[in-house]
Amino acid sequence: MAIITNEDVLNAIRGRYQSNPNNVSDDAAQAELVQIKTLLSGIESKIHTIQNGTQPAAVELKGSYTTQSSIFTRALRISSQNTTIFRPAGAKGCIIYLTVYGVTGTFGAGQGVRLRAQLQGIKGYRFGDIYTDPQTTSNRSQIIMLYPGATDTNVPAADGGSRVIAPIYAPPRILLSLLVNGTFETGQGIDCEVDIEWLYG
Amino acid sequence: MVVWLGGIELTYPDYEYVETSEKTSPPDLEEYGTGWEYWSDRITPDEHVAVWRRIALGKSISYSTNEVRKT
Numbered sequence: 001m002a003i004i005t006n007e008d009v010l011n012a013i014r015g016r017y018q019s020n021p022n023n024v025s026d027d028a029a030q031a032e033l034v035q036i037k038t039l040l041s042g043i044e045s046k047i048h049t050i051q052n053g054t055q056p057a058a059v060e061l062k063g064s065y066t067t068q069s070s071i072f073t074r075a076l077r078i079s080s081q082n083t084t085i086f087r088p089a090g091a092k093g094c095i096i097y098l099t100v101y102g103v104t105g106t107f108g109a110g111q112g113v114r115l116r117a118q119l120q121g122i123k124g125y126r127f128g129d130i131y132t133d134p135q136t137t138s139n140r141s142q143i144i145m146l147y148p149g150a151t152d153t154n155v156p157a158a159d160g161g162s163r164v165i166a167p168i169y170a171p172p173r174i175l176l177s178l179l180v181n182g183t184f185e186t187g188q189g190i191d192c193e194v195d196i197e198w199l200y201g
Numbered sequence: 202m203v204v205w206l207g208g209i210e211l212t213y214p215d216y217e218y219v220e221t222s223e224k225t226s227p228p229d230l231e232e233y234g235t236g237w238e239y240w241s242d243r244i245t246p247d248e249h250v251a252v253w254r255r256i257a258l259g260k261s262i263s264y265s266t267n268e269v270r271k272t
Binding site for chain 2: 074101102103104105106107108109112136138139185187188191
């Protein structure tokens with residue numbers, strides 16, 4: 001006569017003596033498994049869609065950051081300068097700063113120092129042309145800001161400063177000019193510099 | 202600010218500026234402190250002012266010689 005031990009009883013409960021031993025039914029586990037399979041199926045479907053190129057990866061950057069660099073270093077200037085700047089990868093907008101420390105010389109109407117930003121497309125052709133106002137005041141700054149949704153509503157301009165704010169993305173290229181107009185004797189000029197702050201995110 | 206003069210590197214001072222109505226009227230001592238030197242005039246259709254300068258506080262002036270560099 002076989003002796004049935006406690007272990008045999010437990011094994012029977014676990015299904016060890018069933019025709020399909022591991023086919024133990026657990027409604028809660030089954031329901032959870034179905035949920036997991038559904039979730040995996042959805043993820044797999046999205047991966048295939050992205051791999052096929054029919055939908056870009058849904059990447060969302062959290063937070064934002066900026067970088068700064070000098071465009072025209074601080075110097076005493078009596079003539080204009082220009083350079084082409086290229087939008088760094090990932091940058092969404094920018095602020096171009098003209099800092100004017102000191103100004104001497106003789107200036108007619110419409111003369112002084114100012115920024116000009118010629119906005120260019122990916123092939124280098126212009127589609128926009130931005131000027132700030134000519135400035136002859138010391139200790140002031142000018143900015144050109146390009147950023148989606150940007151606005152200067154309710155922010156009065158400082159006397160002698162100038163700004164242009166456009167609610168657009170920074171273009172791939174900007175032909176940036178520091179325009180200086182006036183008559184200068186020896187030792188006179190405009191002590192100024194230009195920097196750019198790239199805005200990401 | 203760096204200026205190249207025939208192989209001599211001059212670290213040009215980072216000046217700060219104030220303006221007065223004329224060359225004979227230096228910046229107010231109490232408001233602006235000391236150390237100002239007259240730089241030159243600025244003349245526009247709307248104004249004629251005297252511009253004064255001094256090395257910005259916290260800045261230093263240094264002069265050194267270096268080998269000739271292309272700029």
